[in-house]
Structure formats: C-alpha cells, structure tokens
Amino acid sequence: MPQRVFVHGNGDIKKTLVVIFLRGGADGLNMVVPIGDDAYYRARPLVGISATSTVPLNSMFALNPRLVPLAPLFHAGDLAIVQCAGSEDQTRSHFEAQDAMEHGGTSAGGWLGRYLRYRPNGPGGPLASVAIGSAAPESLCGAPATVVMKSFEDFALGERAPAALSALERLYAPESGALGDVARSTLAALGRIAQLDERSYTPSSGAKYPEGRLGDGLCHIAQLVKADAGLEAACLDVDGWDTHFAAGTLMDPLMDELGQGLAAFRTDLGSAMKNTTVVVMTEFGRRVYENASLGTDHGRASVMLAIGGGVRGGKVYCDWQGLQPDTLEAPGDLPVQNNYRNVLAPVLAWHSGIAEYSRVFPDYRISPLDLCS
Amino acid sequence: MRISRRAFLHAAGALSAVAMTGCGRVRQFVGVPRPPGLTGPFAVAAAPSVDPITHVLRRLTFGPRPGDHARVAGMGIEAYVEEQLHPEAIDDRECDSLVRRNETLAAPLGELFEYKEDLLLRELTRATLQCAIFSKRQLHEVMVEFWTDHFNIAQSKGDSAWLKTADDRDVIRAHALGHFADMLRASALSPAMLWYLDGRVNRSSNPEEKPNENYARELLELHTLGVHGGYTQRDVMEVARCLTGWTVRSEEMFFKGRVEFRKEWHDDGEKLMLGETIPAGLGEHDIDHVIRIVSAHPATARHIAWKLCRHFIADDPPQPAVDAVASAFAVSKGDIRTTLRTLFATPEFRYSVDAKFKRPARFVVSAMRATAADCDPGDAVYQYLLRMGHTPFQYPTPDGYPEESHHWMGTMLWRWHFVLALANGHIAGTTIDWGRLSDSAGGGRLLIAHLAGREPTELESESCELSGAGPAFMLASPAFQRY
Numbered sequence: 001m002p003q004r005v006f007v008h009g010n011g012d013i014k015k016t017l018v019v020i021f022l023r024g025g026a027d028g029l030n031m032v033v034p035i036g037d038d039a040y041y042r043a044r045p046l047v048g049i050s051a052t053s054t055v056p057l058n059s060m061f062a063l064n065p066r067l068v069p070l071a072p073l074f075h076a077g078d079l080a081i082v083q084c085a086g087s088e089d090q091t092r093s094h095f096e097a098q099d100a101m102e103h104g105g106t107s108a109g110g111w112l113g114r115y116l117r118y119r120p121n122g123p124g125g126p127l128a129s130v131a132i133g134s135a136a137p138e139s140l141c142g143a144p145a146t147v148v149m150k151s152f153e154d155f156a157l158g159e160r161a162p163a164a165l166s167a168l169e170r171l172y173a174p175e176s177g178a179l180g181d182v183a184r185s186t187l188a189a190l191g192r193i194a195q196l197d198e199r200s201y202t203p204s205s206g207a208k209y210p211e212g213r214l215g216d217g218l219c220h221i222a223q224l225v226k227a228d229a230g231l232e233a234a235c236l237d238v239d240g241w242d243t244h245f246a247a248g249t250l251m252d253p254l255m256d257e258l259g260q261g262l263a264a265f266r267t268d269l270g271s272a273m274k275n276t277t278v279v280v281m282t283e284f285g286r287r288v289y290e291n292a293s294l295g296t297d298h299g300r301a302s303v304m305l306a307i308g309g310g311v312r313g314g315k316v317y318c319d320w321q322g323l324q325p326d327t328l329e330a331p332g333d334l335p336v337q338n339n340y341r342n343v344l345a346p347v348l349a350w351h352s353g354i355a356e357y358s359r360v361f362p363d364y365r366i367s368p369l370d371l372c373s
Numbered sequence: 374m375r376i377s378r379r380a381f382l383h384a385a386g387a388l389s390a391v392a393m394t395g396c397g398r399v400r401q402f403v404g405v406p407r408p409p410g411l412t413g414p415f416a417v418a419a420a421p422s423v424d425p426i427t428h429v430l431r432r433l434t435f436g437p438r439p440g441d442h443a444r445v446a447g448m449g450i451e452a453y454v455e456e457q458l459h460p461e462a463i464d465d466r467e468c469d470s471l472v473r474r475n476e477t478l479a480a481p482l483g484e485l486f487e488y489k490e491d492l493l494l495r496e497l498t499r500a501t502l503q504c505a506i507f508s509k510r511q512l513h514e515v516m517v518e519f520w521t522d523h524f525n526i527a528q529s530k531g532d533s534a535w536l537k538t539a540d541d542r543d544v545i546r547a548h549a550l551g552h553f554a555d556m557l558r559a560s561a562l563s564p565a566m567l568w569y570l571d572g573r574v575n576r577s578s579n580p581e582e583k584p585n586e587n588y589a590r591e592l593l594e595l596h597t598l599g600v601h602g603g604y605t606q607r608d609v610m611e612v613a614r615c616l617t618g619w620t621v622r623s624e625e626m627f628f629k630g631r632v633e634f635r636k637e638w639h640d641d642g643e644k645l646m647l648g649e650t651i652p653a654g655l656g657e658h659d660i661d662h663v664i665r666i667v668s669a670h671p672a673t674a675r676h677i678a679w680k681l682c683r684h685f686i687a688d689d690p691p692q693p694a695v696d697a698v699a700s701a702f703a704v705s706k707g708d709i710r711t712t713l714r715t716l717f718a719t720p721e722f723r724y725s726v727d728a729k730f731k732r733p734a735r736f737v738v739s740a741m742r743a744t745a746a747d748c749d750p751g752d753a754v755y756q757y758l759l760r761m762g763h764t765p766f767q768y769p770t771p772d773g774y775p776e777e778s779h780h781w782m783g784t785m786l787w788r789w790h791f792v793l794a795l796a797n798g799h800i801a802g803t804t805i806d807w808g809r810l811s812d813s814a815g816g817g818r819l820l821i822a823h824l825a826g827r828e829p830t831e832l833e834s835e836s837c838e839l840s841g842a843g844p845a846f847m848l849a850s851p852a853f854q855r856y
Contacts (some may be wrong), residue, residue, distance in 0.1 A: 010699040022567070032658065075851040092606070093594050095772050134762020135775070138784045148783030150760060156427040157793055164793055167840035168849065170831060175851050179730070182782040183851075239769045244571050244587050298590075331606075 015309060016225050018234045018265075018278040019104075019112065020214070021137060021257075024242030025094065025297055026282035027251065028303030029334065031067060032081055032316065033260040036060040039323035043289040043332075047296065050145075051156055051373045057081070060318050066255035069263035073307060075204055080265065080311050083318035084337035085304040086284055092298035094242065095284035101340055102138035104361050111344065111360055112233055113143035118359040119352040127189050132217035137235050147189045148181075152196045153222065165190070196223055207268035210260040211329065214238050218265045225272055232351075241282060244295040246316050262307060273308045277347055280305035281340060286322055289331050300333035304343050310350035310372040317343075338369060346372040397413055406470040408507050409485050410585050411806070414813045415439040416446075419822040423726045426450060426668030427826045431856040432685055433457050434511035436739025438490075438815060439823065454717050458710045459511035460550065468507040474704070475500045479820070482564070490534035494766065495751075497528075497538050501748035501765050505738045516549040517541075519684055521765070522773030524596060528567040528766040534620070536565035536630055543790040553677065553707030554668035557596065561660065563634050570748045570771060573620040575613060576638035577688060577700040586638065589613035591771045592667065599679075604647060611646040612667075615659035639649045675701040677689075680776075681712065686721055687728040692723035711750055727733075727855045730778030733761035739856070740848050741803070743824055744810060750800040757800075762788045789849045796845035811844065820844040825852045 021364050034040045035051040036059055054062035055071045060082065063071055073079035090098035104111030116129055131137060136146045157164050167188065172183035186299045201223055209215035217236040224231045238258070243250045257281070266273050285302030307313070320338060321327045329335040348354055350372040357366045386831045392498045411543075418427050433454065445453045456463065467583040472478070477488050485493065503516050524545065542561045548556035558564050567573040570588035573788040577584050589612035593604045611780040618639030622631045641652075647670065651662045667673060679700035682690030692722040694716065701715035716722060737757060741748050748754070758764045761784040768774045775781075782813035794800050821829045821837055823848040829837075833847060833850055840846040847853060 091594075091600065093590060094770060095594070104463055131783065134760070135780055146783050147786075148762070157790060160793070160797075161455055163841040164789070164849075165844070167836045167842075167846060168789060170839065171836040171850055174832070178779060178782055179785075179851055179854065183785055186785045235614055244585055245574055289583075291585060292576065293571070293585060297583070356815060368828065 014228065014236065015275045016221075016231050016276070017112075017347065017351055018218075018221055018236065019139065020236045020238060020258075020278065020280045021098075021139070022254075022280065022282040023094070023098065023237055023239045024282075025097070025369055026241040026302055027243060027247060027286040027299065028083065028085070028282070029285060029288065030247070031060050031255065032057070032066050032083055032303050033064060034060055034083075034320065035062045037320070037323055040288075043323060044296075045290070046132065046294055047290045049213065057316055060320055061318075064255055064343045066252055067069070069259040070305075073097055073266060074314055077314040078094065078311065080304070080306045080313045081316045081318075082304040082338050082369065082371070083316055083320070084301040084342050085281075085340055086110060086301040086336035086338075088140070089252070089284075090300070092284065092300075094283060094298075100103065100284055101143070101281070104139075104341060104344075104364050110137070110143070110150070111139035111341075112139040112140035112235070113141045113146075115348055115352075115354075115360045116143045116233060117208055119354050121352065124256040124363055127224070127230045129235070130221075130231060131235045132220055133213070133235075133237055133366055134358060137237060140233070140235055144234075149220070151199050151216075151224075171220060196227055196229075198223065198310045203264065203268040205267050207264040208258045208260075209264045209268075212257050214257045214261045215264070218261050219268070222265055222268045225269060225276055242290065243286065245293045247290075247295045249288075262305075266307065269308075270311060275309050277309045277311060277351070278305075278307040279344065279347060280307075281343075285334055288328060288334055299330055299340075301336040302334075304330075304338070304340065305345065306347060306371060310347065312371060312373055318370065338364075339364075342367055342369050343371060345368070378768070394741060406467070406474065408471055408503075408747055408749075409467045410747055411809060411813055413454055414815070415823075416443040417819045417823040418442045418661070418826060419819060419828045421828050423826045425462065425723065428723075428726050429717075430459050432722075433515065433828065434742075435515065435735055436742045437826070438742045439745050439810070445574075447472045453855060454714070456710050457510070458550065458714060460513035463509050465509045465702055468504060468509065471507060472500045472503050476612050477538060478542065478720055480538070482536075483628060485535040485538055487630055488535070490528075493535060493538050494528050497541060498755060499750055501541075502734075502738065502754060505734070506741045506746075506748060506750065512713075513546075513549055517545055517714075518551055519681070520545045522558065522768075523680065524556075524566070525768055525771050525773035526563075526565050527769045529769070531568045532623075532630065533565045533568045536563070536568060536621075537846035539563070539630075540565035541766075548709075550709050550713075553673075553702070553709060554664055556726045558664045560596070560661075561592070561601030561664065562619065564630050567619065567621045567632060572616060572624075575617050575619070576635070577614065577617045577640040578638050584610070584617050585692040586610060586613045586615040592663075595771055595773075597667040597676065598670055598672040601677060602670070603630065607645075611644045612663055612807070614640045614644055615651060616645065618657070619660065632820050642721075647800070668707055671703065673697075674699040678712070679706075681716055682721075683776055685713075685716055686719075686725045688730075691721040694719040729856050730781060731854055731856055732776075732781050732786050733763035733788070734758060734765065736854065737791065737855070740792070740853075743848070744795070744805045744807075744845075746795075747804045747806075753801040753803065757787060757791050760784075760790075790843060791847070793842060795840040795848065805845075807843065807845065817844050821847045824848060825850070827852075 013355045019272045033049045033054050041048050049064055056062040056066050089097045102110050117240045129143050136148055140146045174348045209219045221234045281304050282302050285297035287299040289321050290296055345357055345366045346368040427451050430441055471652045477493050508514050508696045526533050526537050528534055544559040549556050553745045570584045572588040575585040586609055590609045598604055622628050644651040647666055679695050682716045697839045698716045702712045705711035811820045814823050821844045837846040
C-alpha cells in the first residue's frame with residue numbers, strides 16, 4: 001500500500017474553502033429579491049421577479065424560484081446571505097471590478113494567494129489550492145502553488161511515465177522561482193491524484209450534481225475533500241452572468257445550476273461540510289432599472305453567499321435602505337453596504353485563526369461581519 | 374437477367390467503392406497539398422547562450438524552424454525584420470494552399486450562415502494554427518494573434534459563431550500590420566463585434582430608452598485609451614450615444630449579418646466626448662469622430678505601446694521602450710509597421726532574451742515548428758489547447774487571453790503530457806521523423822541544441838537520455854517554455 005503523506009497548512013484541522021466566482025456581474029436583486037420593496041417592481045416592470053413565484057426568506061427578501069434548492073440550507077442555518085455586497089471599485093468595468101475584488105485591493109497578488117502564503121502555519125502542500133477550469137483566477141495570484149485541473153482523467157504521463165517523471169524531477173530541480181515551484185508541485189500532485197477515479201465515484205446520500213461545468217467542478221472538489229488530499233482552497237468560475245440583454249433567459253439556467261449544485265455538494269459532503277465553507281461572489285450587481293433590451297447594465301452592489309463550516313446562516317445580512325432614487329448611487333445603482341472583504345475576513349479567520357488581516361487585505365480597515373461562529 | 378436486390382446492393386457498394394478510390398486517386402494525382410517539411414541538413418545555433426538571431430526569431434515568429442537560423446544569418450537581422458514587416462511581398466504559396474482547403478474561410482458574409490457553427494470554428498481554428506505553424510509571414514501571424522486578443526470576440530456569443538470568420542479575415546488579418554485607426558473602425562463596424570459587445574442593440578429611439586454601454590466602455594477601456602486613460606463614466610455614455618443606431622441585420626430579414634445604420638434608433642443630439650463637442654445632426658458620421666478622437670488620443674498611444682512591449686519584450690515592460698514605442702505610434706499616426714520597427718530597435722528588446730514565458734498555443738506551435746512536424750492541427754492538437762485553456766476564439770470576456778506568465782504556469786502537466794505524446798507519436802494527425810530530424814541536425818546532441826536554442830547543459834542532455842524520450846524531451850524542459 002502506498003504511503004500517503006498529507007501536508008496541511010492549517011495544522012491538524014483539515015478545512016477547505018471553496019470560492020465560486022460568478023463572472024459578468026450577477027444580478028443580486030433578481031437572485032435574492034426585495035419583494036417587500038415596491039420600488040424594485042417600479043424599476044423593473046419587465047425583468048423583475050414576481051413575488052408570488054419566489055420563496056420567502058423573511059418579510060423583505062425572497063429567493064428567486066430557480067434557487068429553491070437553497071431554501072432548506074437557509075432554514076437549517078447553513079446558508080448566510082449577504083445582500084448589498086460588493087467592492088469600492090466604481091469603474092463598473094468587469095475587468096477592473098474583478099481585478100479589484102480578486103486582488104483584494106491594489107497590492108500585488110490575489111487575496112487568496114496572499115492568504116495561502118501568509119496565514120499562520122505556512123504554505124500548504126502541492127494540492128493546497130486547486131483551480132477547477134482552464135486557468136488560475138487572479139485571486140490565487142501569488143499563491144505558493146496552484147494546480148489547474150479539469151478532470152482527474154489522463155493525468156498519467158503514458159507508458160514510460162516513471163522514467164519521464166524522474167527525468168522531469170531532475171531537470172526542474174535547480175529551477176528557482178515560480179516555474180520551479182509549479183513544476184515541483186505538479187509532480188507531487190500527479191502522485192496524489194493518481195489515486196482518484198471519477199468514473200467509479202458515487203456521490204454520498206444520493207446527491208445529484210447538475211450537468212455542466214459548475215456541477216462537475218463541485219463534484220471534483222467533493223472528491224478531493226473526501227480523499228483528504230490536503231485541499232485548502234478551491235476556485236471555480238461560472239461565466240455568463242453579464243445580462244445586458246434578455247436577462248431572464250440567460251440567468252435562469254445559471255441559477256438552476258447554482259442552486260442544485262450547492263445543494264448537491266452539501267448533501268454529498270455530509271459531515272465533511274462542517275470543515276468546508278463555500279463562498280459565492282461576483283464583481284458587481286446590475287443597475288436597478290432595466291434597459292430597453294430586457295436586461296440590466298453594470299451596477300454596484302450584488303449578493304454574496306456563504307455556506308457550511310463556521311457559517312452563522314439562516315440570515316440575510318443587510319440593513320435594507322430601499323431603492324428610492326435618493327438612496328441609490330448615481331446613475332441608479334444599489335450602493336455597496338457590505339464590502340466583500342468584511343465577508344471574506346471572518347471566513348478566513350475561522351479557517352486559520354488569523355487575527356491580523358493586513359497582509360491579506362492591505363490598505364483596508366476590516367470590520368468583519370459577524371458571519372462565522 | 375434478373376438481379377436479386379441483395380446482389381444489386383452489393384454491386385452498388387462495389388461501384389461506389391470504386392468511385393471513391395477513383396476520387397482518391399484523382400486527388401493524389403492533382404496533389405493534396407502537403408505541409409512544408411524538412412528540406413535537408415540544417416545548421417544549428419549551438420553557442421553557449423542564446424544568440425541575437427535566435428532571439429529575434431523567437432520573438433518575431435512562433436519559434437524557429439530548422440534552417441531559419443542559417444537564413445537570417447545569411448541575410449542579416451535588419452533585412453529579416455524588414456522582410457517580416459512586409460508580408461505581402463513574401464511568397465507563401467505552400468501555406469496558402471493548405472489553408473485554402475478550409476473552404477468556409479473564403480465564404481462571403483451572407484454565405485457564412487449556410488455552414489454549421491462548429492464547422493466554422495473548427496476550420497477557423499485549424500487555419501489559424503496552420504498559419505502559425507507553416508506560414509512564412511510569421512510576424513503577420515504573431516500580430517494576428519496579438520490583435521485577436523486585443524479585439525477579442527468569443528465565438529460562442531450569438532451570431533459571432535458565424536460572423537467571427539469574417540471578423541478574422543476582414544478586420545484582424547486585413548489590418549494586422551496596417552493602420553490602427555482603420556482596424557479600429559473595421560472592428561467597430563464588424564458584425565461579430567456588434568454582436569459580441571451588444572452594439573447591435575444599442576439604441577435610443579426616445580429619451581426613455583437608455584443606450585447599451587457595453588461596447589462603448591470596452592472601446593475606451595480595452596481597445597484604445599486603457600482603463601487609466603483619463604476618461605469618465607460620462608465619456609462612456611457619450612460614446613454609447615454616438616454609436617446608437619448601428620446594428621446587424623438579424624434572423625427574419627434578408628441580408629442577414631449585414632451591418633446597417635438605423636437613423637430612427639440614433640440619438641442625434643449634441644455630444645461632448647473627451648473634451649470635444651460633436652455637433653447635433655451628424656447621424657452616421659458620429660462614428661467618424663469617435664474613431665478619430667480615440668485613435669489620436671495620447672493615452673491610446675501609451676496603452677497600445679505598453680501592450681506591444683508587454684507582448685514582445687517582457688510581462689512588465691521597461692518604461693523607456695514603452696515611451697519610444699508610444700512616440701512612434703503617435704508620430705506615425707498609428708502606423709503599425711513603424712511602431713513595430715521602433716520596438717524591435719530598442720535596446721530593451723535586444724536585451725530581453727528568455728524574458729517571456731510561452732503561452733500554451735505558442736508552446737504547441739513552437740514545438741511543431743522546431744521539429745518540422747508533418748501536422749494537421751485538428752482535434753488532437755485542439756484537445757491539448759482545451760486542457761491548457763488556450764483554444765483560439767474562445768476566451769469569453771473582451772480582455773482577451775491574458776499575457777502574463779503567472780496565468781499559464783498551472784499548465785505544466787499538460788505541456789509534459791503533450792511532449793511525451795509527441796515523442797511517442799500519439800498525437801493523431803501529427804508525424805515527426807525523429808531519425809531524419811536528428812540526422813539533419815547532425816546528431817542527437819545538436820538536435821537538443823536546436824531545441825534549446827543554444828548549447829545544452831549537462832543536466833539537459835542527461836535528462837533527455839534518462840527520460841527514455843530522447844532529444845524530444847528537451848521540449849518539456851524549462852528552457853523550451855521560455856522565449
């Protein structure tokens with residue numbers, strides 16, 4: 001039996017943070033709908049979500065019907081919703097806003113990369129951070145090592161793999177800097193992942209992941225978590241939320257996938273969810289009023305979700321100020337009340353016990369939400 | 374004579390088999406174009422470090438092929454740069470005849486809709502890779518890649534699936550070494566771009582109808598001034614107003630895909646953009662002013678210069694080079710040849726050997742070039758690009774595939790995987806005659822040197838031997854990831 005040595009940066013407690021980034025600026029107002037505010041329906045006569053179809057969470061907010069699989073999580077206290085969340089970036093540019101949010105300000109590297117490098121207990125093992133997809137997100141920039149993966153299949157290097165692997169090890173040994181780090185962690189990861197097999201994988205407790213990139217990605221992450229492979233941070237991107245045009249048609253299938261995927265992940269992980277936190281974020285929300293092409297343009301605040309380990313759920317974190325013209329930010333956007341850092345900070349603190357945020361979120365005075373126990 | 378149905382079918386099958394064979398023969402007789410291969414022995418650059426010729430070849434091309442070094446040594450670097458700056462004067466018949474077999478590329482705009490969208494993407498991708506691997510107009514191809522990222526269009530959005538083929542031909546390739554303002558205008562009125570960034574639904578028939586700002590913002594932020602170029606939210610809105618009314622004919626109309634100006638959708642009021650007033654009533658000529666103002670803006674010169682230097686010199690380009698290139702861009706009024714000539718003459722360019730990390734597509738193409746591979750870059754190559762996240766025309770957001778190395782380092786596993794598959798002949802559609810390649814280079818050690826671009830280190834030679842893959846293993850080395 002091969003010896004399995006797991007390197008955990010966060011000591012004996014094996015915690016995993018999963019970050020799902022909805023790219024394009026997800027419409028938070030149509031996901032967690034302010035059904036108690038008439039101004040919402042006045043601003044969105046055509047693209048607004050009718051109150052009767054929604055799933056009420058409290059007197060003000062209700063879930064979009066497409067997100068109904070999340071309702072049990074909310075009521076069980078596993079899901080926290082942060083409404084009016086976003087960054088201070090006002091460019092309303094996808095790239096600037098994503099960069100600002102993923103970099104966690106204007107310093108070098110990404111917030112998750114800096115977290116993994118600077119948190120207590122040092123950098124983790126070769127599988128500490130995994131990006132599901134085809135490229136590493138900016139948030140992982142500066143991480144000690146990142147493995148980008150699409151699937152466990154075909155990781156092996158062919159018939160002469162052992163000779164090739166030892167040659168690669170030698171060839172990259174003197175390599176310093178990022179390339180050397182990545183090469184070494186890739187070689188180590190190869191050995192680790194060789195033991196996983198997705199074809200024979202059956203999710204626990206009858207969990208059913210939706211088809212598509214999000215479902216596949218969450219299923220891969222669940223396997224890595226359960227395999228005790230030293231996974232500390234996993235990133236997953238979901239494209240397509242830029243709904244300038246025909247918003248409903250574009251968003252409905254995305255929300256189906258998100259709701260079903262998150263619910264399946266929680267079911268599949270079972271008790272391992274106690275040590276796993278999922279955060280869902282997006283670069284900005286949409287303008288409050290709809291445009292002439294049945295869509296909404298780039299706005300300011302949107303919604304963030306936190307699920308699982310450490311999360312004080314069952315609550316919508318927001319002091320709702322309404323959508324009256326005088327409460328909006330010109331030219332008609334929902335103002336940001338909860339800076340994303342104040343949502344991420346308590347999650348990171350719960351994960352590794354950091355009390356000092358300045359290296360992860362420089363140039364910003366953190367006042368963490370009371371989001372984690 | 375009575376023929377049973379079974380016998381008849383049999384005969385028909387035999388007939389069609391004969392017909393097919395005949396067809397194959399005719400093709401063979403006429404000559405199916407073969408990609409250019411190895412022509413014979415070639416001189417290898419085996420100096421202790423990468424020499425200036427190899428450096429220039431690595432940057433102006435997708436990587437040196439056997440024989441390229443000797444050719445540039447013969448004509449001189451300066452003459453080579455000039456040759457590459459004038460692709461129209463380069464005889465590229467061999468590559469042209471290969472690429473021509475992708476028949477969708479030449480289809481007029483309206484006829485593109487007669488093809489299946491996946492065929493269009495497949496042929497466009499294959500042609501792009503064929504040109505990158507085989508074209509003698511290498512600098513042109515490098516610039517095609519550069520502008521494809523700069524004016525990124527994801528083929529997966531709406532009618533871009535059909536229209537990107539025309540954008541590639543009529544915008545990117547037509548102007549890759551031309552004038553920036555011409556390319557910008559062509560891009561602004563490219564039907565694929567009007568789809569991709571929602572320009573086609575940017576309208577303002579009445580004061581209540583808010584323009585769609587998507588294209589206007591990316592025009593300023595990504596295509597011209599750059600995000601710190603000094604424009605405001607107001608400028609974005611004014612550009613959007615100027616461009617209201619430009620749209621693409623859609624499904625239910627004749628001349629689908631044609632770009633047209635709908636006067637009734639245009640906001641014809643006065644606009645104030647980047648400090649300049651555009652008077653009311655200019656209608657479809659508003660766009661002329663937009664293109665003129667943003668092309669000539671000093672921030673555009675700085676932004677384009679910075680991007681070119683980042684591409685050709687280093688991820689974090691030295692400021693003196695950026696300044697020199699920006700100035701050349703401004704003085705020449707956006708003449709791309711002049712701008713590049715200035716860039717290649719900077720000392721920062723000359724002294725930037727190995728400063729760049731190959732993106733996956735360049736890695737794959739440079740390996741095919743270095744080994745003079747007989748390669749049909751079809752699905753097998755495509756699958757590798759997919760795993761490494763670098764398939765052409767599929768980057769979803771308008772900023773284009775990232776340039777900096779850190780985005781791509783996570784792809785090492787698949788690079789090694791690719792090299793071992795290449796060494797073992799496991800990439801369908803690609804054959805490399807390793808024996809002949811080695812003989813032509815003058816032996817295994819010189820072949821390793823050819824792939825390294827210099828004399829190999831002891832560790833490199835040893836590793837190739839140890840790997841069981843021979844000199845091919847050099848393609849998996851750190852040295853081959855850089856250029």
